[in-house]
Amino acid sequence: MLIIRTAFKNIIGAGRATRLNIAVLSFVLVIMTAYNGMLDGWIAESRRDTIDWDAGWSQLWHPNYDKYDIFTLPDAHGKIPIQIDNALQAGMATPVLVIQASVYPQGRMLNIQLKGIDPEQQILKIPSLSLHSAGGETPVVIGKRMAATTNLKKGDRVMLRWRDRNGVFDAREVQVAAIFETTVGSADAGQMWIALDDLYAMTDMQGEATYIVMQRESPVSADTGGWHFKDNDFLQTDNRILEQSSRAESVIIFTILLTLALLAVYDTQTLSIFRRQKEIGTYVALGMTPRGVTTLFTIEGTTYSLFAAFFGAIWGAPLLYWFTKTGLPMPEAYGDIGMAVGDAMYPVYKLTTVATTLLVVIFFSALVSYLPARKIAQQNMVLALKGKIN
């Protein structure tokens, strides 16, 4: 207790060096909390939006379908397995049929994926209710990215060309019934959504699907009728890979910032031991063991990080709270490259992430405080009393 009280008095007495160390360490703590919060917020949002807009909770894939291999698409359709009839009727699953097609906006040709979906489905947030035909038109819905690429607006008509199940060309004008906004590029870019029954009539693929999207409550949890079950973990693969890569970036940034801050602590400690040789000798002369002196200096260094946490909370908490309200505006280009990013990124501060950051800062502060202090225990204390520590 005496050591802790002495350490506390010493660092208060150190004045400018203490303020500098605390400022630098608190800066690192707040910045890393903000950065990790941003990362956690983005990951949580992209996972949620992927479920809501694109993947559902789980899926059943036609045996020939591979989302990551577009070459599989022409053969990736078949009759929906009867084993999931109950889930379909209960609204816990909805089929999606995907074919390749081309659209001709303003005389340009664009290859797209045409996705047929039940207008009444409520699993994905695609505004499928707009796909109910009216007045002889064939309605389609597209995302904001696709609308930007094709320069189409709600109500516009565009020529669509596709091939039926035998490879026969067909073409007709379709009308954009709605334009939705989603952070999930894989539900938007290069895609058009159309009523499943319309697509059946257009392709002669009645009762077929490419994959089935299912809710969390769906009883299907394994391969069914020869179709492959894909769980949420698999469907979040893209997000997980992005998360891993972003976590690695976070560790690199944290390491750089922390190293710079700890250099200041290390420097202060080294200088302090050099300047306070007589004080160290006096401690020993008064009965403190060399190990006790090492502990005192280590506690002094570690206390910087505790003060940094305290002051960081004072100036950082309002800032971080304000950040949760305003978010960090994101350029549209991020969404265009397929990342599930909204207009702004809102941080989520997880207790585990904040606690881990704090513990890492405290641990390394203690370590860099101990490293220069440990040689005190190896010194001749008589020489130390004379101010001659090497």
Added chain:
Amino acid sequence: MGLVLGGLLLPLTAQDGNQILRKIDRNMSADSRIIESTMIVHGKRNDRTITSKSHTMGTGKAFTEYLSPARERGTKMLKLEKEMWVYSPATDRTIMISGHMLRQSVMGSDLSYEDMMDDRRYEDIYDARVTGSEQVDGRTCHLLSLTAKVDDAAYPSQKMWVDSERLIPLRAELYAKSGQMLKQITAGDVKQVEGRWFPMHMTYKDVLKEGKGTEWIINTISFNQSIPANVFSKASLRK
């Protein structure tokens, strides 16, 4: 009386149409062909000219090597029945063209890879009916209405203007199942080559797209030459 006469005439015109198709196939197809050609792709801002040399054997095998421009020189395409590969010297890689890539245009032209793949004989795919007679470029043409007789014809119907004397299509319109016109092909500069008439200049136009289409000019053509079998092998792509 009119109905009876019409009923008698209709099979006759259909028969005539199919005979004309057979003659067109005889003119246009051969056991083998070697063609040196120039393709002019009319773009929005500028035109691109690409020359190539092709060897074809029947309807199943084709090998094309691009000779110019420098950017495309050495690019080779091999078609074996339903499969197609493209070799790019820039990357020294051979890729198989399948799936959505078949719908991509060849060298930015109005022709897709799948257009190039489907070169079955007309008479194998369509039933033709003579529906009239019209003038095209000063030549008297039979106007044929072609209807697919197989399920997998890319274009279920076509309108074709066939030179009544030389039995060469001078114009064709290709339609989708809905009746929407998709492509237009015009042919000209018909010359007699090795005893058969052949159009040396063709223009392909995707009518849904803006632009002037793609011209295909045959510089030299020879029929029924013997082509070594190893030309139609994947090994020849890297030679």
